[in-house]
Amino acid sequence: MKRLLLAAAAKCLSFTTQVQQDAFKPLHQLAGGTWKMKTARGYTCEQRTKVTDTELSSKGFNIRGTDTVPTESVKIKINNGTICYIPIVKGQNGGKPVEFKLTSSANNVYQFSNPGHDYPQVIAYELVSKDSINAWIEGDMNGQKRRIDFHYKREK
DSSP states (O other): OHHHHHHHHHHHHHHHHHHHHHHHGGGGGGOSSEEEEEETTEEEEEEEEEEETTEEEEEEEEEETTEEEEEEEEEEEEETTEEEEEEEETTSGGGOOOOEEEEEEETTEEEEEOTTSSSOSEEEEEEEETTEEEEEEEEEETTEEEEEEEEEEEEO
């Protein structure tokens, strides 16, 4: 009887893992290459790679003339059964990672939230096409609603 229960529990765990992997799979579109957005001062970029089937890693940086300035590193991964966006932003949060949990995924829009974070409380990605993403951060800052949009194209 114990073996039967253990086998059933193992089957449930593998099903849950497969469901999580299937939910993560569309995010693979973010991997592979450099995503670039022109700004008034140069370019904002994200260079993202697929680490495993359930983890992506990226480096964010700005290009100003001939200077490349690192801004953040990010992991998108399954953490304790939940898909999470985990940035470490240069000069913020004491250099520590902040976890945003996936709270919505519909119509190719993936929204990660952390209501307890100072700003932003939401980080979202819209997968427009294989070479185009719209991303944004939003939330309350000093009692004011604020949103910043990023329109990236994959550099070929």
